[in-house]
Amino acid sequence: MPSDTASRPPPPFVDVAFIAFDGVQMLDVAGPMEVFAVANEHLPPGARPYRLTLGSPTGRPLGTHAGLQLGPVVAMQDLPPGTDTLVVTGGSEQALLAAAADPMVKPWIQARAQAARRVVGVCTGALVLAAAGLLDGRRATTHWNRCALLQSLGQGIVVEPDAIFVASHPVYTSAGVTAGIDLCLALVEADHGAATALAVARELVLFLRRPGGQSQFSAGLQVQAAAAPPIKALTAALLADPTGDCSAAALAGRAGMSERTLARAFRAETGLTPAQFVEAARVERAKALLESSTWPLARVAQRAGFASVDALQRAFAKRVRITPGQYRERFGPPAPGR
Structure with a gap:
């Protein structure tokens, strides 16, 4: 029953x-x-x-x-x-x-x-x-x-x-x-x-x-306030200008460390490898350029430190999960004539 x-x-x-x-x-x-x-x-x-x-x-x-x-x-x-x-x-x-x-x-x-x-x-x-x-x-x-x-x-x-x-x-x-x-x-x-x-x-x-x-939608990269001075200085410099030579050797030279020491210290302080941080900083710069300019993607990629538009597209697909074009449509300035 x-x-x-x-x-x-x-x-x-x-x-x-x-x-x-x-x-x-x-x-x-x-x-x-x-x-x-x-x-x-x-x-x-x-x-x-x-x-x-x-x-x-x-x-x-x-x-x-x-x-x-x-x-x-x-x-x-x-x-x-x-x-x-x-x-x-x-x-x-x-x-x-x-x-x-x-x-x-x-x-x-x-x-x-x-x-x-x-x-x-x-x-x-x-x-x-x-x-x-x-x-x-x-x-x-x-x-x-x-x-x-x-x-x-x-x-x-x-x-x-x-x-x-x-x-x-x-x-x-x-x-x-x-x-x-x-x-x-x-x-x-x-x-x-x-x-x-x-x-x-x-x-x-x-x-x-x-x-x-x-x-x-994040408000920028977050770096621990207690980070050691060399790492804080390096991350601040990369956020200000993520273009140029950002190879492991170049970054280690800027921080005054060996590549191995920098890699270990950088991950401990930021939770990222130096390469990951550079890519994230370049994506942040590209976002700002897409929000404020109508530049073609090739110029955005160059000014953000990417070697090509393809590299910009791949980084956006991985980190933002939409294309640079979609990001600009949502957050960028009106297109000319609109």
Whole structure:
């Protein structure tokens, strides 16, 4: 005989609960919510609509990073059981870490995560999931400049710093801010198919699948502040001018070290080999030129230190995951006559 649970009709809604804390990034909430809300207008026949609820530890209106308030808000403990998708949003690092240490928040997140079909961390919301142990041994991502912090908050987290989002079912994490929209669009596609997701993407004027990773939006190369003076001086010089002779011998001579010593010290201080850093610095310079000029790619390649357009294309394919032309279309100046 079928059990009572098996014979019970499904609820009329798919409950999606968003959890936020004071200092939340408005877009971390509004963007993903809009994806589910617009999806309700394009669901296939017979599909249950999403029901969206915003929760917080107190239930009071939330102060946002932009200075506005979000509401209405339900206290977390008053959220109805049976949440299908639990979404933890990002925002103020201080508020998130305080929430992660809160004796009420952590066990609530853990209990609700066990009961939910899937758990989502939007941007730095992944920090709360990590502190609750939900990312231990899983692949995950977060905003590019919080990846090291995410790594420190759990055990065996495999952080993918360049991913737009990472699926490690039943836990999903997205990269910085707008990447939460990409992730929730993918969840809608998983629930209702590509046609529904494409309709949502068209209405919100989004990529159904955004090309490239977080590296295309990073704010430059990060070098450890505690790096030894010769390495700091060399990396600063390469960022200022990555052209010219950047062979191992030339770089070692500029640093006053042997090639072997430089290779060992450079990796210890930056996490990269000298050659990898040079390529990354040249890509950063090429990005700046593509954003600010209408020069042909051959001139961009030369001014960025690449030997050819082909070398520029290969470096972009590896590090930015889109072509220089696509990068310019998105971030460059308007073409003449447009």
